[in-house]
Amino acid sequence: MNRNKINQEVTSGNFGLEAVLKEIATNLGAPLITGNIYFVVPADNANSVQFNKYYNTKYEDSTEMVQTTLALALAACTADRGDFIFLAPGYALTVTATNVDLNKAGVTIIGLGNGLKRPTFTFGAAAATMTVSAANVTVKNCHHIGNFLDVAAAYTLAAAKDFRLENNTFVDTSASLGFLSIVVTNATDNDADGLSVVGNFWYSLDVSPNAFISILAAELRLYVADNHVDMAATNDVGHFITLAAKIISGARILRNICNVVSSTGAAVGLFLTGSGTTSTGVVAENWVTSLDVTAPLFATAATNLQFFDNKLSTASSTSGKLWPAAMA
Numbered sequence: 208m209n210r211n212k213i214n215q216e217v218t219s220g221n222f223g224l225e226a227v228l229k230e231i232a233t234n235l236g237a238p239l240i241t242g243n244i245y246f247v248v249p250a251d252n253a254n255s256v257q258f259n260k261y262y263n264t265k266y267e268d269s270t271e272m273v274q275t276t277l278a279l280a281l282a283a284c285t286a287d288r289g290d291f292i293f294l295a296p297g298y299a300l301t302v303t304a305t306n307v308d309l310n311k312a313g314v315t316i317i318g319l320g321n322g323l324k325r326p327t328f329t330f331g332a333a334a335a336t337m338t339v340s341a342a343n344v345t346v347k348n349c350h351h352i353g354n355f356l357d358v359a360a361a362y363t364l365a366a367a368k369d370f371r372l373e374n375n376t377f378v379d380t381s382a383s384l385g386f387l388s389i390v391v392t393n394a395t396d397n398d399a400d401g402l403s404v405v406g407n408f409w410y411s412l413d414v415s416p417n418a419f420i421s422i423l424a425a426e427l428r429l430y431v432a433d434n435h436v437d438m439a440a441t442n443d444v445g446h447f448i449t450l451a452a453k454i455i456s457g458a459r460i461l462r463n464i465c466n467v468v469s470s471t472g473a474a475v476g477l478f479l480t481g482s483g484t485t486s487t488g489v490v491a492e493n494w495v496t497s498l499d500v501t502a503p504l505f506a507t508a509a510t511n512l513q514f515f516d517n518k519l520s521t522a523s524s525t526s527g528k529l530w531p532a533a534m535a
Contacts, residue, residue: 224264242289242313245280246273247298247326277316278306286312286341294349296320299327304334309367312341318349318375325350330358330386339367351377353385357413360391360421369401379412382439387417396425403430408437415442418449419465429458429488438467443474447495450481450510458488458512469497476506477519484509491515494527505530 228244243266264272270283277292277300284290290311296319300307307328309316318326328337329352337346339362351361361377364370372390379385389409392399399422409419419436422429431448438446447465465478478495490512497503498521505519506512508531520527 242285242291243268243270243283244272244291244293245270245283246293246295247275247277247280248273248295249275249298276300281309281311281314284311284314286314287343288313290314292316294318294326296324296326299329302328302330302335302337303332304336307337309337309339309344309346310341311344313343314341315345315347316349317347320348323350327352328361329354330361331355333357333359336360336363338363338365339370340365342366342368343370345371345373346375347373349375351375351386352380353378354380356383358386359388361386361389362391364390364392364399364402366393366395366398368397368399369403370399371403371405372407373403374406375408377407377409377411379410382412382414385411385413385416387413388421389419391421392423392426394423397427398424400427401430402426402428404432404434405430406433408435411436411438411440414439414468416440416446418445418447420448422448422450422453422455425454425456426458427456429455429460431463432459432461433463435464436466438465441468441470443470445476445478445480445507447478447493448480450479450483450486452482454483455486455488455512458486458490460488460490460512461492463493465493465495467495467497469499469503471499472501473497473499473503476504478517479506479510479512481507481510484511486510486512489513489515490517493517494520496520496527 274280274283280292325348327350332355335358377389390404436447440446446467469477477497495505500521503521505517514531517530518527519530
């Protein structure tokens with residue numbers, strides 16, 4: 208949506224709508240918005256009637272700007288048009304195994320509001336997950352609640368190249384109700400190329416979860432930056448990223464923090480594990496704290512990834528040691 212093209216003809220003379228659209232286009236960068244904008248405002252929202260009265264309109268494709276659910280907004284979107292979906296503050300959805308499929312390529316979903324007034328997704332079953340089955344989907348500024356025993360994954364990626372998860376929060380309800388992982392790819396090589404996980408926070412209370420991000424297939428252009436994971440975990444697994452035997456190429460894993468209890472004498476990398484030996488990319492300026500004082504390992508050493516300026520601390524109130532050690 209180009210700001211300069213928003214006029215009375217577009218809005219049918221609704222000057223209030225015209226002003227709102229121009230402001231959104233300006234704030235988000237008009238040259239980048241080419242598609243429709245949809246607002247998800249549930250019928251029970253206190254501002255629903257007024258918002259619909261003053262701002263709802265139909266686009267040329269006959270879809271309405273205001274929708275009542277995320278599913279309806281996704282249905283209204285057209286793949287690869289560059290559509291945006293804005294979720295109203297306080298929007299709440301209980302996620303099941305099948306009711307959320309982010310299946311329109313190129314759609315950006317943004318939660319409005321701050322703190323706990325942001326849109327919330329509550330996961331109430333072990334198989335409850337947000338499935339991503341289209342390319343170039345982005346989710347920003349939403350709050351996710353794990354409220355069942357061992358929710359397998361908040362986001363499960365199918366064929367979903369260039370998925371971006373940005374500035375979201377994830378919390379467990381208790382030590383027995385929460386997430387095992389936040390992002391899990393499928394097992395098909397390159398389906399999750401370009402995965403970006405940026406600026407998210409996970410408060411994990413489970414003592415035996417899996418990794419924040421679980422990579423189950425070969426992947427190009429992985430970008431994981433500026434996330435913070437605070438974990439009560441005491442199990443012997445890689446807590447931030449696990450690769451199994453899979454290869455990541457052109458990876459950038461930067462400036463993340465992982466606070467974990469961990470087990471004494473953990474046999475695998477606390478931050479990253481993988482048995483493949485031909486990955487490429489950089490792992491830099493990440494910090495890990497753990498209470499494991501018996502030969503702790505920041506990451507599996509033979510992945511072929513290049514490590515710079517990472518720190519590992521195994522005691523309270525310490526800055527940590529450089530890992531791996533600097534060259535002589």
